[in-house]
Amino acid sequence: MxxxxxxxxxxxxxxxxxxxxxxxxxxxxxxxxxxxxxxxxxxxxxxxxxxxxxxxxxVVDRLLISVHTELQRLSEELRVGERLVHLLGPLFTAIRSTGARSGPYRLVDVGCGLGYLVRWLAATNALGADVELVGVDLDAALVGEAERLARAEGLGCRFVHGNAFDLPEAATVYVSTGVLHHFRGPALAEFFQVQAATPAHAFCHYDIAATRLAPIGAWVFHHARMRHPLGRHDGVVSARRAHSDETLLRAAAAPGIRPLLYEPRGSVNPFCTTLRPVIGVRPYLEAPLRLALGRAARRLVGPEHLAEATG
Ligand SMILES: C[S@@+](CC[C@H](N)C(=O)[O-])C[C@H]1O[C@@H](n2cnc3c(N)ncnc32)[C@H](O)[C@@H]1O
Structure with missing residues (x-):
């Protein structure tokens, strides 16, 4: 429970x-x-x-902003920005190389919270000037704070209050961090199906890896870094709710999407991996993505790999 x-x-x-x-x-x-x-x-x-x-x-808004600010410190420590660019860099290289669409491209962070990732990408210009950076969240207080921080830092990104899938402009790539475990049962597959039905080329969603040690790791991290009992409580519960590799790959297999997982469980030290992505690409993008990833492409697996590993 x-x-x-x-x-x-x-x-x-x-x-x-x-x-x-x-x-x-x-x-x-x-x-x-x-x-x-x-x-x-x-x-x-x-x-x-x-x-x-x-x-x-x-009071609720202030509390959630303070918990997310502490969460942002965790993201810095876990180098979430670098981890994403490790994959998103090659993904945009692949998209550019197919010439299927010329820039500017648009990255949409679904459930951006305080917008740490989008602000980090804007500050480092890690994906290139032809990628527009947009953070979207249903929570007005969090996204308002994200916008305030971006203005204070003079960053070239924008934030929208609302549903990420109701934006007037289509995304080239949808991303998220720490959002997937909030979708339970059929809502998880629906989350991917909605994106598959847009003109987006790919999605890349990072969440806690469901290793046996994840709840212990979350306990250690959240007790060390978070002051409010709510942040500590939710940090541990979210690690317990993390979806398995199999569940994610099954749910991400939406029409017109090739589902892939980067660094599946078992290929890595369970103490080290904290966040890993499930990726969905249009089928023509898989080969260029593997090419752009180089040696790291070996860590990218599809559902057939998991069937072999468990069969
Ligand atoms: C746990 S927070 C993650 C915050 C942030 N990504 C981070 O890593 O700190 C999940 C957020 O997703 C938002 N959310 C869920 N579905 C959404 C949707 N369809 N569009 C916009 N925001 C959404 C919720 O409002 C919530 O603030």
Whole structure:
């Protein structure tokens, strides 16, 4: 049990409009209690609510921004930017080489939170000037803070409040970090199908690798780096909710998409890998991507590899 992340429960928006919805503290507590998570119940019970029992949205926003700021420090430590560029660099090289579409290209970070990744990419110009960088999040407070930080740093990127799949312009590549485990059951395959149905060339979604040690690693990291009990709690729960390699490859096999996994479990030291991506490319992009990756292409596997490994 203990499968619920508090941050998913204490804020709610109408998915189409992004409009904020009131959240009743007693209802959150009841859900957590039913999942058997008394520690989470105590954390939520401390949050202030109004006379009707609705959680104070300003307090919730400030709390989530502070937890995500601590999360950003983890991303810096885990060199999330470098890890992404290791794959996204060759992916954009492959897209450019096919000439299927000339630039400018657009990278969309789905559920960008405070926009660390997009801001890092903008600050380092790691993907080249022909890649427009856009971060999108349903949470107005987080994306507002991302925009504020980008302006303060004078960065060439932009942030949008809303659903990443409702943007007026199509993405060339969709990316995300730490988002996949939030989609459970059929919602995971739907997440990939929506992207497959757009003109996008590829997607590349990073999430915690589901190793046996992931929850222990998450506990150590989040206790060392996060002060608020909510951040510590959700960090460990998210590692427990991480999807297996098989689940991700199966879900990512959407129409017109070749699903691939980089650094599958078992090929790496479980202590070291913390985030690894599931990738989907249009079939004509696989060969140019492997070429652009060079020796690292050996770490890129499709569903047939996992069938061999387990069969
Ligand atoms: C755990 S946060 C990840 C934040 C950030 N990527 C990071 O690594 O710090 C997941 C975020 O995804 C957002 N989200 C989920 N589905 C989305 C969608 N379709 N469009 C925009 N944002 C989405 C949620 O609002 C939430 O803020």
């Amino acid at each position: 203990h499968q619920l992340e508090i941050s998913d429960l204490i804020t709610a928006v109408e998915p189409r409009s992004g409009r904020r919805l009131p959240v009743r503290r007693a209802e959150v507590i009841q859900q957590l209690r039913e999942s058997g998570d008394e520690r989470a119940v105590r954390i939520v019970a401390e949050l202030p609510s109004d006379r009707d029992g609705v959680l104070d949205p300003h």
